[in-house]
Amino acid sequence: MNSSKLRFTTGMLLRMGADAVMVNAALLTALALWFMALVITQDGANAGVIFRSMLDHFTSAAWPLTLVCLVLFYFSGFYTYGRAYQSRYKALIVTQAVTQGFLAFGFLSSFFGGAGGGFMLPRSALVLAWLFSLLLLVGSRVWTTLWVKIVSPERAAIEAKRGRERTVLVIGGAGYIGSALLPKLLDKGYRVRVLDLMIFGDEPVERILNHPRLEIRRGDFRHVEQVAEALAGVDSVVHLGAIVGDPACNLDEELTIEVNLTATRMIAELAKAAGVERFVFASTCSVYGATTETLDERSIVRPISLYGHTKLASERVLLDMATERFAPTVLRFATIYGLSGRTRFDLVVNLLTAKAKIEGKITVFGGEQWRPFVHVDDAALAVSTVLEAPQAVVANQIFNVGSNDQNYTIQEIGELVHQCVISADLILDKGDGDRRDYRVNFNKIRNLLGFAPRWTVRQGIQQVLDAIANGDVSDYSDPRYSNVKFLREKKSVARDNWAQELVRVIASQ
Numbered sequence: 001m002n003s004s005k006l007r008f009t010t011g012m013l014l015r016m017g018a019d020a021v022m023v024n025a026a027l028l029t030a031l032a033l034w035f036m037a038l039v040i041t042q043d044g045a046n047a048g049v050i051f052r053s054m055l056d057h058f059t060s061a062a063w064p065l066t067l068v069c070l071v072l073f074y075f076s077g078f079y080t081y082g083r084a085y086q087s088r089y090k091a092l093i094v095t096q097a098v099t100q101g102f103l104a105f106g107f108l109s110s111f112f113g114g115a116g117g118g119f120m121l122p123r124s125a126l127v128l129a130w131l132f133s134l135l136l137l138v139g140s141r142v143w144t145t146l147w148v149k150i151v152s153p154e155r156a157a158i159e160a161k162r163g164r165e166r167t168v169l170v171i172g173g174a175g176y177i178g179s180a181l182l183p184k185l186l187d188k189g190y191r192v193r194v195l196d197l198m199i200f201g202d203e204p205v206e207r208i209l210n211h212p213r214l215e216i217r218r219g220d221f222r223h224v225e226q227v228a229e230a231l232a233g234v235d236s237v238v239h240l241g242a243i244v245g246d247p248a249c250n251l252d253e254e255l256t257i258e259v260n261l262t263a264t265r266m267i268a269e270l271a272k273a274a275g276v277e278r279f280v281f282a283s284t285c286s287v288y289g290a291t292t293e294t295l296d297e298r299s300i301v302r303p304i305s306l307y308g309h310t311k312l313a314s315e316r317v318l319l320d321m322a323t324e325r326f327a328p329t330v331l332r333f334a335t336i337y338g339l340s341g342r343t344r345f346d347l348v349v350n351l352l353t354a355k356a357k358i359e360g361k362i363t364v365f366g367g368e369q370w371r372p373f374v375h376v377d378d379a380a381l382a383v384s385t386v387l388e389a390p391q392a393v394v395a396n397q398i399f400n401v402g403s404n405d406q407n408y409t410i411q412e413i414g415e416l417v418h419q420c421v422i423s424a425d426l427i428l429d430k431g432d433g434d435r436r437d438y439r440v441n442f443n444k445i446r447n448l449l450g451f452a453p454r455w456t457v458r459q460g461i462q463q464v465l466d467a468i469a470n471g472d473v474s475d476y477s478d479p480r481y482s483n484v485k486f487l488r489e490k491k492s493v494a495r496d497n498w499a500q501e502l503v504r505v506i507a508s509q
């Protein structure tokens with residue numbers, strides 16, 4: 001189960017309804033066979049009595065069996081947004097849940113289902129109903145998976161043949177991930193529109209500014225009119241815009257909620273109303289919080305920061321809005337490293353590397369916390385992979401973005417940096433570090449979408465070292481490389497309504 005709260009969307013209710021129909025059809029078929037077998041063995045005698053008994057069995061057993069099965073299916077994750085069973089394990093998990101459902105029903109009926117109007121079923125009918133339910137429930141899921149695999153790529157191929165140019169709106173596209181993503185989308189032939197306040201200036205996108213298929217709109221995604229205008233003629237939305245990182249989000253909690261959550265809901269509602277089918281949302285593995293387990297998309301989420309909470313709440317808002325024609329996909333990025341048009345030096349790999357090279361010191365705080373990592377270029381690759389994937393495979397899905405072999409403790413990251421800058425001192429400060437601590441499983445994105453990162457952390461460290469050596473990065477501590485420093489600086493410009501002031505300051509850049 002993903003959350004301690006029960007939540008039902010229209011899609012979930014429809015799937016539950018379909019499962020209920022299948023369980024009841026299986027029960028009725030099993031009882032009909034039981035009836036025929038009895039009539040045959042008794043040479044047709046008492047056929048009327050047996051028929052009435054069959055109907056009695058069905059009417060008394062159908063509702064408790066359905067209820068028990070649906071509850072077990074729900075808690076096995078069949079309907080929750082984190083259901084990640086589109087893999088080869090799917091048949092196994094469905095088999096297990098159906099079997100548990102029938103065992104629980106059998107157990108209950110032996111207690112409450114005796115004579116006098118209970119819901120005890122003949123054993124042979126119960127076993128047959130279990131078998132038929134298995135066939136129907138597993139079969140329907142296998143069929144859906146096959147349908148998606150066969151039909152969706154064919155549709156995509158037909159669309160591509162028609163030569164339709166697809167337009168993507170990238171909200172927050174001039175940031176760290178966005179500036180790595182835009183060239184990839186342009187290379188794939190997309191028409192790309194960016195809606196961004198450009199708070200870090202034009203520099204992140206300056207290399208592609210004159211691309212004929214790129215349109216940059218400087219605007220605030222909290223404003224309905226600006227978002228509505230930006231959505232005109234768009235097929236897909238990638239929403240990267242946010243106040244990013246725990247320290248930056250803590251500067252002004254109200255503004256963080258407005259930017260990270262309220263605006264996300266508004267953008268998604270407008271996109272849905274405008275007929276946009278694909279909506280890719282940038283979330284974070286920070287939603288997992290602090291835990292000793294290795295977590296996948298179905299694990300319990302326990303964010304420990306405002307940033308994580310706003311991202312998790314946004315995920316839920318989006319996934320609750322999913323319909324046949326509106327397909328949100330949530331990407332929970334690992335912690336990012338490496339260079340892009342807007343490199344950040346407030347993230348652990350880049351920061352430790354720059355400090356090692358420039359200050360000759362690698363200070364690791366805490367050190368035992370686990371964290372998954374992914375290169376910024378691979379994060380961008382994941383977004384474009386999702387946009388290219390058959391819609392039915394990614395619709396209403398959550399994917400962790402990274403790879404199993406890039407889970408490291410912060411101390412291990414310090415040691416990797418030290419191996420690359422051997423002259424630097426590695427200082428382990430066992431005092432307070434960042435409390436986030438999680439190891440993440442990335443099988444789902446690899447198995448379903450074939451996504452595998454191309455970069456390793458060591459290569460990312462080397463990339464940063466080369467940029468420093470070439471003079472591409474001179475002062476890594478400049479506020480433009482750090483979200484919290486940058487926003488703190490702008491905040492001090494106007495204490496009263498710094499958000500408005502930020503917009504004014506930026507607009508005059």
Ligand SMILES: NC(=O)c1ccc[n+]([C@@H]2O[C@H](COP(=O)([O-])OP(=O)(O)OC[C@H]3O[C@@H](n4cnc5c(N)ncnc54)[C@H](O)[C@@H]3O)[C@@H](O)[C@H]2O)c1
Nearest residue numbers: 172174175176177196197199220221241242282284333336
């Ligand atoms: N960088 C990471 O390690 C990381 C990890 C996990 C998830 N993410 C998520 O990925 C997304 C992108 O992260 P990033 O590192 O590229 O962030 P970033 O801060 O570099 O980029 C955010 C962009 O959003 C824009 N923006 C902010 N508020 C805006 C507003 N009101 N209107 C218009 N534009 C606005 C900024 O100008 C900036 O270009 C975020 O949603 C973040 O939560 C990032």
